Amino acid sequence: MERLRAWLLALAVVVVCGVAQVRSSASDHRYTAGDEVPLYANKVGPFHNPSETYRLFDFPFCSSAPVKEKKEALGEVLNGDRLVSAPYRLDFLLAKEEVAKFRTAVSKNYYFQMYYNDLPIWGFLGKVDNEGKADPSEYKYYLFKHLIFEILYNKDRVIEITVRSDPNSLVDLTQDEPVNVDFMYTVKWKETETPFEKRMDKYSQSSSMPHHLEIHWFSIINSCVTVLLLTGFLATILMRVLKNDFVEYAHDEESADDQEETGWKYIHGDVFSTSFIFILALVGVFYPYNRGALFSALVVIYALTSLIAGYTAASFYCQLEGTNWVRNLLLTGSLSYGPLFVTFCFLNTVAIAYKATAALPFGTIVVIFLIWTLVTSPLLILGGIAGKNTKAEFQVPCRTTIYPREIPPLPRYQQTLPQMATAGFLPFSAICIELYYIFASVWGHRIYTIDSILFIVFILLLIVSAFVTVAMTYFQLAAEDHEWWWRSFLCGGSKPSYKT
Incomplete structure (x- = not known):
């Protein structure tokens, strides 16, 4: 002993x-x-x-x-x-x-x-x-x-x-x-x-993910069926409905005036009018599987891609004949960072009060602030200057009208919120099964290791979102509603409402 x-x-x-x-x-x-x-x-x-x-x-x-x-x-x-x-x-x-x-x-x-x-x-x-x-x-x-x-x-x-x-x-x-x-x-x-x-x-x-591959493949097959149905639906619209519209408008081309036109052709001069709100660039992130590497990658990629954000936002804004491009650039850097910073301050204060390890030390906060000040902001400004100086003239396929037409009263199901709810359902159904495993790895004790499946589902999500947005935009234009810019963005981005 x-x-x-x-x-x-x-x-x-x-x-x-x-x-x-x-x-x-x-x-x-x-x-x-x-x-x-x-x-x-x-x-x-x-x-x-x-x-x-x-x-x-x-x-x-x-x-x-x-x-x-x-x-x-x-x-x-x-x-x-x-x-x-x-x-x-x-x-x-x-x-x-x-x-x-x-x-x-x-x-x-x-x-x-x-x-x-x-x-x-x-x-x-x-x-x-x-x-x-x-x-x-x-x-x-x-x-x-x-x-x-x-x-x-x-x-x-x-x-x-x-x-x-x-x-x-x-x-x-x-x-x-x-x-x-x-x-x-x-x-x-x-x-x-x-x-x-x-x-x-x-x-x-030790992760349960590989043992449930049948569920993941079932989700992919379900998404593929959705893509095929949407493809057929859009093909019907583009090949039959629009073709008939073009034939009808071609017969009346010599004698047609605005009072006789109906549907999307009636507002063809209004759909390319400049939107009142600035359009900002979207930034992608990198998701590695490693302890602490994810957050390091998020900070670094966010800082470096600010150059792309500044270039895209300033270039597109100037194409739409915006005059205050400096204000647009400031909004580009603050609209995403501002709410994130406020949320961080609140959560960090709560973590400090409870003495949790999630509370960031003061030194780490200073490092992040210096990265945003010395890297993110200068790159954003450089990208904005480059985008302003290299902008191309915004080309539209038809002449726009000086005064936009009055939008007729729309049925309730064609208004913004019902369309967002409808447009977000199909894309969410394509990823709902995969979301369960993602949330289980983020908030639970699972390990997500099948990145190939996640990549396939992501591609299907993009396709379904694009197809649904095209269909919703067509229905909106057919109802003679020419304010489609932000409506299409909201329809394509309505999926997070289902995730909550």
């Missing part, structure tokens, strides 16, 4: 816990005997609300050494990661208030997250014994005090790590009274033949 304890203690010294600086290179994950492999505690939070997370040492765990914070990248900070060294040592006394805090965490199924050699591990703080008890006041609350780490290695590299709690080593937290707790941990090393290049396969296979 004494030899076993000595062996476990020696292994614990090798394995855990970021007490000192790592002597080996963490970049290639190679270690030799005696090197300390870093173990970092990340955050804790309720299992059913992954967005609510706190620092591990906000709870009354004790540390035998000063807690050392890991230097993190911008994306990791934006992701809410707060990595600190995680030593597990020493006896200590839990006060009555600390017992209540742990009991609340156990009742809400709080889990912890750690990173060992960049490999994530998870576990629960405790468990609730409610078997055979109908009254919640009879529940028993237990804290796990013994963690067992099992590490697989291949030569000089760590391949896999798992952590489990000893079900026979529990602390009763049911009563509000001081409790003596002896936190323990055990480390077991096992050799494996798994190559280092495949060590992340476990986390992809």
Whole structure:
């Protein structure tokens, strides 16, 4: 027994816990005997609300050494990661208030997250014994005090790590009274033949996504059928209805006047009138699968694509004979950033009040502000100047009228809101199944790994949205409503209303 304890203690010294600086290179994950492999505690939070997370040492765990914070990248900070060294040592006394805090965490199924050699591990703080008890006041609350780490290695590299709690080593937290707790941990090393290049396969296979491919393909087939139906419908409009209209108008070409024309031909001189509201460019984003890399990519791509946004907005605005292009450029940079900044300030204030890890440190806020000031804004201005100087004359296929015609009263089903509701239903039906898995990975504990399926669904979404918008625009013009500019934009962008 004494030899076993000595062996476990020696292994614990090798394995855990970021007490000192790592002597080996963490970049290639190679270690030799005696090197300390870093173990970092990340955050804790309720299992059913992954967005609510706190620092591990906000709870009354004790540390035998000063807690050392890991230097993190911008994306990791934006992701809410707060990595600190995680030593597990020493006896200590839990006060009555600390017992209540742990009991609340156990009742809400709080889990912890750690990173060992960049490999994530998870576990629960405790468990609730409610078997055979109908009254919640009879529940028993237990804290796990013994963690067992099992590490697989291949030569000089760590391949896999798992952590489990000893079900026979529990602390009763049911009563509000001081409790003596002896936190323990055990480390077991096992050799494996798994190559280092495949060590992340476990986390992809743990996802339930690949096992439900039939559901994803059913969604794609459903979307393809929708595309085929819309294609036939639009072909009918373009090849029959419009053809008949052209033939009818051609017969009356010599004697026709505006009073005799009906339908979309009647307003042909009004449909290309300049819209009153500025038209802004849309910016795409990049979605990689990596810890913290998504948010870093979002910040960088948003900053760099501001050049495209400024060029597109200024060029299109000047084509429509706008005069105040500077104001248009300011709106381009603030209409998307402004609401986002206000929302961030509110959420960050709430996170600070609750001491959640989602609260950004002041230094990170300064970095983001400097990126927006020194990179985004200058690129936006340069793009706007280039767009203003390289604009081309806006070409329309017919002469526009000086005074737009009065729009006749429209039926209720052809007004803006009903058309938006109708136009958003089909595109949403094409992606609703995929949205479930996306939200499960964002707000749950799933891992989304089938990007090829997502790309196919995205292409189908674009096709369906375009076809539906074309059909809705035709019906609007046929009803002699020439204000189609923003209506077409709203019809194509009405899908988020279904997502909410």
